[in-house]
Amino acid sequence: MPTATSFRLAWLPVIGVSGLAVAVAFLGVAALRPWGADMTDLPSMTPRPVVMSDGSAFYAQIHEVTTGEWNRCADAGACKLRLRPPSGQTDTSWPATGLSLIDVTEYLKWLNETSGHEFRLPTRAEWRRMAADVLPDAPDPIFTDPNLTWASSYLVEGLVDRRLRPSGSWSESPEGVVDLDGNVWEWTQDCFRGEGFARGARCAAYHVGGEHDAVIPYLVRDPARGGCAVGSPPAHLGFRLVSDDPPPF
């Protein structure tokens, strides 16, 4: 397997927080909303940090971003997609799914600009650390020959039910992060690369976090089951944010 190589996306419009915005945030002056920032848009983060093995720590959004949260970005005209909860549901606390990495980037840019905070997608390593206690054990590969690595992770059992469920329907991690398992896979910021990739090459596909490893082209909103895609594609694509700063904001 290629090693996971983590780096921050060149094209992810990270997150040019202006000095003024930082100042406003630090002062905590909610009344000063120079760009119409609405602090109700801020995601709910775990009070406790998730600590990595090297001692670094980050704070994770408790739920995946919901359709209700997403649509505030759509209302602001910053997210092109408008989402609906599944058919027949009116509650908006369903995970926002059907999102490409481009869509997710729109949301991230909007949220950081309006809130003055710096949220980001987790790295693959951070995602795995968050989810370590709630994920099922990885099954043994069904093929071991090097020429069959492309097929070795094919799952013939233990596949999760694909029907979307409301936020909070799955497990909760020790840090209080919910729904890391289940049938929504979450975008990470880590590019999928082989060993020794050429620096500066474009990134065509990213790791997504979920019940099994998956790599998804950045354009894909719905990883269809079919054709040459012989792996076990994720059922739904959504995301959650992390922050290096502790709450409350």
Next chain:
Amino acid sequence: MNRFGKSIDTPTSRRNVLRGSVLAGAAAVTGAGAFAMPRRAPLRTARADAASAHLHKVAEQMTAESDAKPADLSGYTRVRQELVAPPFAPEHEQVATGGPKIVEITMDTTERLMMVDEDTGASIWALTYNGSVPGPLIICHEGDMVELTLRNPADSMMEHNIDFHASTGALGGGGLTHVYPGEEVVLRWKATKAGCFTYHCAPGGAMIPYHVCHGMNGAIMVLPRDGLKDAAGNPLRYDSIAYFGEQDYYLPRDENGDYRFYEAAGDDYADSLDAMATLVPTHQVFNGAVGALTGDGALKAKVGETVLMVHNSCNVDSRPHLIGGHGDYVWETSFTDPPLTNMETWFVRGGCAAAAMYTFEQPGVYAYVNHNLIIAALKGATAHFVVDGQWNNDLMEQVVAPRPTEA
């Protein structure tokens, strides 16, 4: 004897009842309370029970009124074939032993709510033979007779029948097999043509595509008595059968684009006709649902094993392709014509079933798709084989793993 006399004299002929049920269905959909259930009067059920109880008698009576000679059943041996759910095939002989058989089978016309796509929750009140989409694979040999008992459960909403493309006469048996809820019928027909053939429900008019596009179709394979052969007459044998039914669904959507849910079979009738009239399926899947034959439903094989892939496509054209493999021998039409060989992609005419034989030479995962890849990837027509065995570097090898390039 006036051949029309009976239908004029009889107030509830099959045809009249059929028309009545179509109208009742449409009226119910449009919300006419007068047609609330039960749609058929109890009298109807009583008649059905009476008819079922005296099937044998009814058959005798028809024989007495006919000029036709009775069938000569001497020399036939009765055997019972237990049908199994797709993608599997019933127990059978590849080469017939002994004389011709009367192959007895039973099918129930079951109406059941089925999930078409878990991701969206799209579902359908499927109209089925024996509860599966496609209906079960039937296998016999050329010269055998098939004797079908077709039973319509009492709690069905609709009438059903069956048209065997492999049979001769009476609209493929459709004219002799109309059964209403609580009725059964027995049809016997002789398999005179060797090949794979579709069968389907055909109650009449718009009900024909309605039933077919709700899953009510399947295949029968009529093998040559001495088995399958190549063009030179050498025998061809298989280790297993994989039976695919390609099903086009036209599921109605609401104003948001979400798939509608219906409380009972038939409630979707008017909406379905509108959706079908677009000729654009919302789903086109193997074996009833998106992903039915992938993941935990994937087919299994081993290197060196020969699989006969029987593909039924009752309504739409299909062009199956085994990604990473081939069709070593393909019978698109009959088994009496020599098979096509070494095919990359073959053709299943809509209203047809076809067979392709392949011996796996390499382990891994194979995707069996409709190679209209939009249909395969976006509409659902994908199945997987997981094949065990030893990798063969002569056939293929990754010489250099992906590495940086200056290109």
